[in-house]
Amino acid sequence: MRKNIVVGNWKMNLNREEGIKLVEEVISLVSTDNNVEVVFSPSFLYLHKVNKMCANYNLLQTASQNISHNERGAFTGEVSSQMVNSLNVKYTILGHSERREYFNETNIELKQKVDLSLKNNLEIIFCCGESLNQRESGVHFDWIKQQLTESVFHLTEKEFEKIVIAYEPIWAIGTGVTASSDQAEEIHQFVRNVITEKYNENIAENTSILYGGSCNPTNAKELFSKKNIDGGLIGGASLNAENFTRIIKSF
Numbered sequence: 338m339r340k341n342i343v344v345g346n347w348k349m350n351l352n353r354e355e356g357i358k359l360v361e362e363v364i365s366l367v368s369t370d371n372n373v374e375v376v377f378s379p380s381f382l383y384l385h386k387v388n389k390m391c392a393n394y395n396l397l398q399t400a401s402q403n404i405s406h407n408e409r410g411a412f413t414g415e416v417s418s419q420m421v422n423s424l425n426v427k428y429t430i431l432g433h434s435e436r437r438e439y440f441n442e443t444n445i446e447l448k449q450k451v452d453l454s455l456k457n458n459l460e461i462i463f464c465c466g467e468s469l470n471q472r473e474s475g476v477h478f479d480w481i482k483q484q485l486t487e488s489v490f491h492l493t494e495k496e497f498e499k500i501v502i503a504y505e506p507i508w509a510i511g512t513g514v515t516a517s518s519d520q521a522e523e524i525h526q527f528v529r530n531v532i533t534e535k536y537n538e539n540i541a542e543n544t545s546i547l548y549g550g551s552c553n554p555t556n557a558k559e560l561f562s563k564k565n566i567d568g569g570l571i572g573g574a575s576l577n578a579e580n581f582t583r584i585i586k587s588f
């Protein structure tokens with residue numbers, strides 16, 4: 338049975354004090370027996386602190402927003418998967434469109450990050466999604482399939498169990514324009530079919546596929562009601578405890 342998951346991607350927002358306050362508020366508002374895994378993804382700087390705050394709650398977890406594609410060594414300013422794992426953090430987000438766009442991350446580099454994450458016991462929230470141009474020219478299905486094929490489909494069945502997919506149409510991220518629940522469901526169904534083709538139905542049925550892109554307390558219920566949408570990767574709306582909690586309660 339696949340899990341429902343809601344991830345708060347703080348991006349480069351919130352200082353330490355604000356982050357701690359947000360986590361405290363969410364913990365006080367959310368019931369921890371509601372069968373939704375809640376994942377905070379703060380800056381590397383507070384990952385340790387936030388992870389400690391979540392340590393007593395099975396359903397509260399943390400994720401780094403990225404890791405280096407190098408294992409260790411002279412790479413000033415980089416953070417390795419092994420370092421993140423040494424904090425007992427469960428996940429790393431990989432392949433967010435902002436990293437692909439502003440930091441030129443390619444499918445090949447992401448494959449290296451995927452392998453290093455798994456080697457160091459990090460589970461992965463792997464992002465994929467198309468631009469508006471790609472959608473309008475009808476290449477979005479092929480594009481998403483290629484992102485998966487080149488970065489995660491080399492994994493064994495056992496390894497693939499550590500992957501959560503996040504479908505994030507670039508045109509919906511931070512724009513206030515959400516994919517309609519039917520548009521999102523169409524891609525989620527497609528991703529599940531592609532996983533079935535590559536692996537098998539059992540693996541596909543057990544893979545959580547999250548939607549990301551202007552998901553908020555108003556549209557979350559409709560999105561999460563779809564058969565193949567198992568939660569959300571939330572940016573802007575995860576920075577406010579009440580909004581984030583309302584999204585968590587939208588299943």
Ligand code: PGA
Binds near residue numbers: 509510550551
């Ligand atoms: P948004 O960001 O919710 O602010 O659109 C989502 C994301 O980038 O993960």
